[in-house]
Amino acid sequence: MENRDKTDDQVTIDCAEAVKKYNVGIKCATITPDENRVEEFKLKKMWKSPNGTIRNILGGTVFREAIICKNIPRLVTGWEKPIIIGRHAHADQYKATDFVVPGAGTLELVFTPASGEPIKHVVNEYKGAGVALGMFNTDASIIDFAHSSFKYALGRKYPLYLSTKNTILKKYDGRFKDIFQEIYDKEYKSQFEAAGIWYEHRLIDDMVAYSMKSE
Secondary structure (H helix, E strand, O other), X not given: OHHHHHOOOHHHHHHHHHHHHHOOOOOOOOXXXXXXXXXXXXXXXXXXXXXXXXXXXXXXXXXXXXXXXXXXXXXXXXXXXXXXXXXXXXXXXXXXXXXXXXXXXXXXXXXXXXXXXXXXXXXXXXOOOEEEEEOOOOHHHHHHHHHHHHXXXXXXXXXXXXXXXXXXXXXXXXXXXXXXXXXXXXXXXXXHHHHXXXXXXXXXXXXXXXXXXXX
C-alpha cells in the first residue's frame, strides 16, 4: 500500500502492463483503502481498487468456479456440476464517477460527440443534498466479454446464460443483451447446437431462481 501511494498507484498500472506483455501474472492480496486505511497508512488519497485498475487495463472476463468436494456438504444439495460465474471486468462501477451532492440543484448527464450537438439528459432535480453516480461501458468491451463467454462455454461444454436487469436499465443492460444475441446468432449458434448446449438471456431475478433448481 505504501509503494502504491509513493508511486501514485503507477506500480499497479505497470503491473497490469507487464501481465499484458508476458501473458502471465500472480496477484497477492491487496487493499482498497477506505477512510480508516487512508488515516492508518497516511495516504495521499483514497486510491481506487487495484483489482479494478488491473481489470480495466487487461480487459477480458473474470471466471469464478466453485470447487466441489465429496466430503464437504453442499448448501444446495442438487448441485452436481459447478456453476461458473463470468463477470465483465471492464468499467461499470470500477471506473464510475461518484460524488456527494452538496445541496439543491439539477443533475444533468451530457455527452459531447466529436461532431454534432451535445446530448443532454436531466437525471434528477435535487431538493437537498444527496449522492450521484455516472457509469459507462463500451461496445468494444461488451463484444470482448461476449466472445470470451461463448468460447469458454464451448470449451467446457456448458450452456451459457446472460443475466441482466434490462427491464430497469433498458438501454444500459439492454445493450449487453442485444450484443450477446447478435454475436450468438451470427457466430456461435451452430457450434453450440453441435455441442448440445445453448445460450439464453434471463432476468437476474429469474436466473437466481432457475440456478437454485438446476443441477
